[in-house]
Amino acid sequence: xxxxxxxCLIALPDLAATQRLAAAVAALARPGDAILLDGPLGAGxxxxxxxxxxxxxxxxxxxxxxxxxxxxxxxxxxxxxVHHFDLWRLDGPSALPELGWDEARDDIVLVEWPDRLGALxxxxxxxxxxxxxxxxPPPAQAKPPSEQxxxxxxxxxxPSGQxxVPSGQAHPPSGQGQPPSAQALPSxAQAKPPSGQxxxxxxxxxxxxxxxxxxxxxIGSLP
Ligand SMILES: Nc1ncnc2c1ncn2[C@@H]1O[C@H](COP(=O)(O)OP(=O)(O)OP(=O)(O)O)[C@@H](O)[C@H]1O
Ligand SMILES: [Mg+2]
Numbered sequence: 001x002x003x004x005x006x007x008c009l010i011a012l013p014d015l016a017a018t019q020r021l022a023a024a025v026a027a028l029a030r031p032g033d034a035i036l037l038d039g040p041l042g043a044g045x046x047x048x049x050x051x052x053x054x055x056x057x058x059x060x061x062x063x064x065x066x067x068x069x070x071x072x073x074x075x076x077x078x079x080x081x082v083h084h085f086d087l088w089r090l091d092g093p094s095a096l097p098e099l100g101w102d103e104a105r106d107d108i109v110l111v112e113w114p115d116r117l118g119a120l121x122x123x124x125x126x127x128x129x130x131x132x133x134x135x136x137p138p139p140a141q142a143k144p145p146s147e148q149x150x151x152x153x154x155x156x157x158x159p160s161g162q163x164x165v166p167s168g169q170a171h172p173p174s175g176q177g178q179p180p181s182a183q184a185l186p187s188x189a190q191a192k193p194p195s196g197q198x199x200x201x202x203x204x205x206x207x208x209x210x211x212x213x214x215x216x217x218x219i220g221s222l223p
Contacts, residue, residue, distance in 0.1 A: 007219045012130070012208040018044050021210060021222075022051035025126065028218045029056070031080045031107050034122040036114035039130035044208070045112040048130065049084050052110060056082055072099050081107040087116035096120055126214040133208045 012018045025035065035052070037045040050064040056077035067073040067086045074083045083104040090096070093116065101109075101120065114121060212219060 007214070007216065008212045008222065010210045010212065010222075012044065012210055015044075015047060018047050018130075018208075018210075019051035021128075022048045023055035024222050025128070026052045026055040026079070028215070028221055029079055029108050032105070034105070034109045034111065034125035036111045036117075036121070036125045036127045037130065038114060038127060040132060043130035043132045045130060046086070048128065049110045049112065053077065053082060053084065056108075072104070074104075077108075079108055083107060083109045085109060085111045087111060087113040090116045092116070093118035093120050124214065126212065126219075129211040129213070131207070131209050131211070 010017075010021055012021065029035065029052075037048055039045055046064075046066045050062075053064050053075050054060050054062045056079045057075060058078055062075070064075075064084070065073065067084055068088060071087065071089065072083055072085045074081055081104075083100075085099070085101075085104075090099075090113070096102075096117070105122070111117065114125075114127070212222070
């Protein structure tokens with residue numbers, strides 16, 4: 001069909017590399033673009049979105065909390081409005097209109113968990129599939145029991161709101177916070193393990209990377 005071939009693979013050995021990639025993508029983005037951030041828990045989706053928004057706004061200190069509960073958070077930037085969606089808790093694509101999806105598509109949208117878009121996934125989107133390192137810090141044995149388990153992202157998210165919004169609840173892969181409407185979620189959601197146990201860790205291989213698909217007219221401009 002119209003699925004474009006994977007166009008480039010970029011190593012992301014550290015957070016700064018993710019931030020550089022996000023800034024480079026922001027420099028190419030324009031209203032009407034959809035940037036879809038695929039990847040498992042802790043892959044760096046919010047980190048990418050945060051860096052994109054800071055670059056787009058020209059404000060390195062811009063507060064960009066994870067929109068896990070609000071599902072969408074909108075920002076005024078030099079590229080016009082940018083809407084940051086986190087669809088992990090979405091009850092299915094039919095809930096998207098209530099979130100203002102159609103209006104947001106006139107602007108730039110950044111979407112975590114884009115598999116929730118279903119048929120509404122924009123065919124002309126730039127998809128960035130973020131792959132976490134095989135061996136993730138912190139080690140699994142350092143995690144609390146699964147009842148209070150917090151995904152890796154807990155450390156990065158909610159700089160001011162962490163006391164009220166532990167992301168162990170924000171993303172409920174451990175089961176306790178799973179939305180009752182789980183039947184509306186794709187099966188991948190139910191199968192999602194807590195990030196601490198996401199992979200049997202193989203020793204010391206850090207191979208974070210991103211695979212970019214789409215934007216055939218612009219991808220060549222990425223550094
Ligand atoms: N390239 C990278 N190298 C090292 N650490 C990174 C990199 N990218 C992101 N991180 C770190 O990984 C952690 C998880 O990132 P982030 O919260 O962005 O993941 P996420 O994919 O949004 O997770 P979730 O699925 O819970 O929303 C953060 O501590 C972040 O700083
Ligand atoms: Mg996130």
